[in-house]
Amino acid sequence: MPSWFTRTAVACAALFIAALVFVALAPYEKDMGLVQKIFYFHTPSAWMFLTAGVVCGISSARYLANHSPKLDRLAWASAELLVLFGAIALVTGPLWARKTWGVWWQWDVRLTSSLLGWMIGVAYLLVRRYAGPGSDKLAAGLALFGMANVPFIYISVNYWRTIHPPTSVVPKLPLSFGVPFYLSVTAFTLLFVMLLRLRVHLEEQRARVDSLYLSLDE
Amino acid sequence: MSVLQTIWLIVRKDLTIETRSGEIAFTTLFFAISCVLAFAFALVREGKPPEDGGAGVLWIAIMFSGNLALGRTFERERQSETLRALLLAPASRPAIYLGKLLGLMALLTAAELLLVPLVAYFFQAPMFRHPFWLTLIVVAGTMGFASVGTLFAAMLVRARSRDMLLPVLLYPLTFPVIMAGVRGTTALLQPEVDYALVRFWVQLLISFDAVFITLALWTFESLMTDEPR
Amino acid sequence: MAASSVGLSAALFVVMSIGSPAAGAPAAVQVLPPPLMLPVRAELQSQPSPSAQKPPEEFEAISEIPPDERMPAAPMVVAAYAFVMLALFAYLLSLARRLGAVKQDISRLESELKRNGRT
Numbered sequence: 048m049p050s051w052f053t054r055t056a057v058a059c060a061a062l063f064i065a066a067l068v069f070v071a072l073a074p075y076e077k078d079m080g081l082v083q084k085i086f087y088f089h090t091p092s093a094w095m096f097l098t099a100g101v102v103c104g105i106s107s108a109r110y111l112a113n114h115s116p117k118l119d120r121l122a123w124a125s126a127e128l129l130v131l132f133g134a135i136a137l138v139t140g141p142l143w144a145r146k147t148w149g150v151w152w153q154w155d156v157r158l159t160s161s162l163l164g165w166m167i168g169v170a171y172l173l174v175r176r177y178a179g180p181g182s183d184k185l186a187a188g189l190a191l192f193g194m195a196n197v198p199f200i201y202i203s204v205n206y207w208r209t210i211h212p213p214t215s216v217v218p219k220l221p222l223s224f225g226v227p228f229y230l231s232v233t234a235f236t237l238l239f240v241m242l243l244r245l246r247v248h249l250e251e252q253r254a255r256v257d258s259l260y261l262s263l264d265e
Numbered sequence: 266m267s268v269l270q271t272i273w274l275i276v277r278k279d280l281t282i283e284t285r286s287g288e289i290a291f292t293t294l295f296f297a298i299s300c301v302l303a304f305a306f307a308l309v310r311e312g313k314p315p316e317d318g319g320a321g322v323l324w325i326a327i328m329f330s331g332n333l334a335l336g337r338t339f340e341r342e343r344q345s346e347t348l349r350a351l352l353l354a355p356a357s358r359p360a361i362y363l364g365k366l367l368g369l370m371a372l373l374t375a376a377e378l379l380l381v382p383l384v385a386y387f388f389q390a391p392m393f394r395h396p397f398w399l400t401l402i403v404v405a406g407t408m409g410f411a412s413v414g415t416l417f418a419a420m421l422v423r424a425r426s427r428d429m430l431l432p433v434l435l436y437p438l439t440f441p442v443i444m445a446g447v448r449g450t451t452a453l454l455q456p457e458v459d460y461a462l463v464r465f466w467v468q469l470l471i472s473f474d475a476v477f478i479t480l481a482l483w484t485f486e487s488l489m490t491d492e493p494r
Numbered sequence: 495m496a497a498s499s500v501g502l503s504a505a506l507f508v509v510m511s512i513g514s515p516a517a518g519a520p521a522a523v524q525v526l527p528p529p530l531m532l533p534v535r536a537e538l539q540s541q542p543s544p545s546a547q548k549p550p551e552e553f554e555a556i557s558e559i560p561p562d563e564r565m566p567a568a569p570m571v572v573a574a575y576a577f578v579m580l581a582l583f584a585y586l587l588s589l590a591r592r593l594g595a596v597k598q599d600i601s602r603l604e605s606e607l608k609r610n611g612r613t
Contacts, residue, residue: 076556077553077554088575131585135577145570215551216552216553242585259600259607263603
C-alpha cells in the first residue's frame with residue numbers, strides 16, 4: 048500500500064464512525080420510521096455511483112481523443128468504483144423499499160436506468176478483462192455511450208411519476224437530518240477519492256511490471 | 266468521393282453480396298421465425314397468448330435477430346479482410362459507418378416484415394390497425410438498436426471473445442431503446458389508443474436515435490484506427 | 495462533424511419538447527404489470543404500506559417511533575449497513591491483495607534485471 052494510505056484510511060474510518068454516531072442519534076422520519084435511516088448510506092452511495100459514471104465517461108472520451116495511459120487508468124478505476132457503489136445503492140435501496148413500499152423492486156424509470164447503468168459498468172469490466180488487445184478503446188467507447196445514461200438517472204425522477212423520492216428531498220432536509228447526511232456524504236467522498244487513487248496506483252504498478260518485462264527481454 | 270456516394274457504394278456492395286449468396290438474409294429470417302415460434306410454444310397456453318405479450322415478443326425477437334445479423338455481417342468482413350480494405354480506401358469513416366448501418370437496417374427491416382405478421386398471428390396482437398404509427402415505432406427503434414450495434418460490432422471485429430462480448434455490450438446500452446419500443450408498441454395495441462402516449466414514446470425513440478448516431482459518428486474514427494490484426 | 499452537431503441539436507430540441515411531465519407518460523409506468531412485485535408476507539401486513547403512492551416531498555422529523563413501526567424495520571436497517579461495510583471491506587481487501595501480487599512481481603523482476611545486468 049502506498050505511503051499516504053494509512054493517514055487517509057484512518058481519516059476515512061473516523062469520518063464513518065462519526066457519521067454512524069450521528070445517524071444513530073438522528074430523529075426518526077414521520078412516515079417511514081426506523082427504516083429511513085438507510086437513507087444516510089444509500090443516497091451517498093448512489094451519488095458516488097453517478098460520480099464514478101461521470102468520471103469514467105469523461106476520461107474515456109478524453110482517452111479516445113488523446114490516448115494518454117493516465118486517462119485509461121482513471122477510466123478503469125472509476126468503472127470499478129461505479130460497480131462497487133452501484134451495487135451498494137442497488138442492494139440498500141430495495142432493503143429500504145421492502146419496508147416502505149411493500150415491494151423489493153419496481154420497474155420504474157429511476158430504478159431501471161440505475162440498474163442499466165450498473166450493468167454497463169459490469170460490461171466495461173468484462174471487456175477490459177476478456178477482450179484482449181484493443182480492449183481499452185472498446186471499453187472507452189462503451190463508457191461514452193453509458194455516460195449518456197447518467198443524466199437520465201438523475202433527472203428521470205423529476206419528470207416521470209415514480210414512487211422513488213424526488214431530488215427535492217435533499218435540499219429541503221431539516222438540520223437534524225442534514226448533519227448526519229452531509230457527514231455521511233463527506234465520508235463517502237473521501238472514501239471514493241481514496242479508493243480511486245489506490246486503484247489508479249495499482250494500474251500504474253501493473254504498467255511498471257509490463258515495462259520491466261520488456262526491458263528484461265532486451 | 267462524396268459522403269453520399271461512399272454510403273451508396275457500401276450499401277450496394279452489401280446488398281449485392283446478400284442477394285447473390287443470401288447467407289445472412291436466409292439465416293436471419295429463419296432465426297426470426299424460430300424465435301417467434303419458440304416464444305409462442307413457451308407462452309401461448311391453449312390458444313391464449315399472455316395479455317399484451319405481443320409487443321415484448323416482437324422487440325425481443327428484433328433484438329436477437331439483430332444481434333445475429335450484426336455478428337455475421339462483420340465476421341464476413343473480418344474473414345475476407347475487407348474491413349482493412351475499407352479503412353484503407355479514401356472513404357471518410359463516418360461514411361463507412363453510415364453505409365454499414367443502412368445495410369443492416371435493410372436486413373433488419375426485411376426480418377421485421379416477416380416478424381410483425383407472425384407475432385400478430387401467434388399472439389393475437391392487432392398490429393395492422395395503425396400501420397403508420399407502428400412503422401414509425403419499429404423503424405425508429407430498429408435504427409436506435411442498429412446504430413449502437415454497428416459501432417460495437419465494427420469495434421469488436423478485432424477483439425477476442427467477440428461473440429460473447431457483442432450481446433454483453435449491446436443489450437445494456439440498447440435497453441432504453443427496446444423499452445421505449447415495447448412501451449410504444451403496447452400503447453398502440455390497446456383497444457383505446459392514447460395517441461399522446463404513443464407520440465411521447467416515438468419522440469423518445471427519435472431522440473435516442475439522434476444521440477446514438479451522433480455519438481457513433483464522433484467516435485467511429487478514433488475507435489477504428491487500431492492496427493488491423 | 496457539423497452535420498452531426500446539427501443532429502445533436504435536433505435531438506436536444508426533441509428531448510426538450512418532451513420535457514415536462516407528458517400527461518400520458520406516467521400512465522406508462524402502470525401499463526405493463528410490474529413483473530417483480532413480490533407478494534407482501536402475511537406477518538408484515540400488520541401496518542398499511544405508508545404513503546406508497548405519493549413520494550414524500552420533504553422529510554419531517556419526530557423524536558420517537560410510534561409503537562407499530564418498531565420491529566420489522568430493524569433487520570432491514572442492519573442488513574443494509576452490514577452490506578455496505580462488507581462490500582467496502584471486501585473491495586479494499588481485493589485491492590490490497592492485487593497490489594501485493596504486483597509488488598511481488600516488481601521486486602522479482604527488478605532483482606532478475608539486476609542479475610542480468612551484471613552478467
